[in-house]
Amino acid sequence: MSAGLSNQNPVHHTGWEDHQHELKLFAPKEFSFKENLKYLQRSPNECLFHVRNDRIYRALPLSHGEDIVVIEVREAPHEQAVIVRFLGDFLPVEPCLRAEAAAYVRDWFDMNTDLVPFYEMASADPLLRDAVQTFYGLRNMGIPDLFEALCWGILGQQINLTYAYTLKRRFVEAFGRRIPCEGESYWIFPRPEDIAALSVHDLSGLRMTVKKCEYVLNVAKLMADGALTKEKLLEAGSLKQAENMLIAIRGIGPWTANYVLMRCLRMPDAFPIDDVGLHNAIKHVMGMEKKPTKEEIRKLSARWVNWESYATFYLWRILY
Template identity: 45%
Template sequence: MLVEKEWSIAVPEVFQFQENLHYLANANHECMYQVVKNEIIKAIKIDDVVFLMVLREATSGGLLVKVVKSSCAFSEAYRDKITTFVSEWFDVNTNLAGFYKIALKDPYLKRLVQTHYGLRLIGIPNFFEAISWAIIGQQINLSFAYKLKRRIVERYGTSVQWNESLFWLFPTPEVIANISVSELTSLQLSKRKSEYIIDMARAIVCNEISKEKLLATTSLEEAEKMLTAYRGIGSWTAHYVLMRCLRVPNAFPIADVGLQNAIKQVVGLKQKPTKEYVREIGTNWANWQAYATFYLWRSLYP
């Protein structure tokens, strides 16, 4: 049976495609997708099959998905799995009514949710990519972090060519588990970070840790403990991964420099707030700290 390679995904009322597009477009050094005019182009792998998809706003207001290239015959099962991936990427299944109710009464968030109404917490569904990106970004500026990520992806990832452009897939843990630390340090990644990423790749390959195991935990504290058992994974890294990949609503990377700078800017502080200050104001965002953090990060973009 012929299966259409173009279909729409329903989105909730609190969703604005342009707000999400603008967020993605601001990451202008990102190598895992491309934003071209009003479209997002991304390669994904599902069950070892590679798909290149184009996302744009549907006339109905939803997300229009079009598969423009695939490494095998397309099927309804693949369409369903791509829908699941896109829905998770844009977090369309989360009801934001509770967050907006809190945010519209909050002095730190009120202006942000009015300005960026409909912005979703754009995620990183791939667990190894999420944790690698968190490790890469530890204690360096974002621009350099993106450069390091691109070097790793272009050296060890795979790509799809379409319309004279390459669209990259993040390296698999199987590939990274079998390289040496010196191979990563040659890309200007520090020795420690190289060790941490390779260690995590090996742990994932051995099924010591996985996205599924973390999702099966019963609390934020349990998931954080599971992650921080590994070298190089501190509280900030764990909360970042829980926020961006596992969608834990009360994940809260209080030590994040970007979050601290955003709060400083919004409040008009002379100095960056302390972790204690951030933790205290976060009590007003109970069970929505991840979304509050994301909107505050958004305030730092043009």
């Protein structure tokens, strides 16, 4: 735990307080820092943050550059807060920049979503009731950056999670930015404009398929040109229209599109129904001999309306 907040006269905002060197983000009752940490530690090969002593250390990729922060929880009898403390010389001087850091962390932890309706629905659902009790307070840990979310979706196609993390590390360490701070190295995910000018040959050292290289390069070019943005997807009008915008892009099918809409765009009804992990989790919970068919999944998920993304996320959690 940090010793105390650094500014005796904090500036209050909706959902958080600005103490200059530290930001205090008020967590909803249905929030467990511990459960979210467990999720974040699912791979020892994660390269974009470190977890030590129940604290998360990472570089936040923001519009003004990057902030190096440590994130931890502080609990009081009637309050739970997530504390974001700036490290080294990375304190943003302008209040608007600290507000951007606060917004990023709240989005990453999905702290703005009211889970009460989800828990009410899930507590009566045979597939979800045990999961929501076991992992109560788990949030759909997001990927706020659209390019990172799309790349992660593409890299993870048709391979296991362990190798997907290996590919991500290679990609980040080859083309991302390394930032030293207080004896540690922090990595920032490559920007679309950093990748758009590259060729398949430039990506050959990652040892992924030529097609995946082509897909990543194509997405990078679309984003660097402004043809594909988070804002355009959010303004699409509906989940289906946003999904159609994404699957029109070479290399992005319904699974990748819904994964991105779920983890980055926070669309609650995004549903990667073709996900193998989802199928395995349902098979496990229901004690089935075979994986469920898509039609069986549709029947089992009938009551999940507008909570498909959270239902999927909690079922994934059963698998590790």
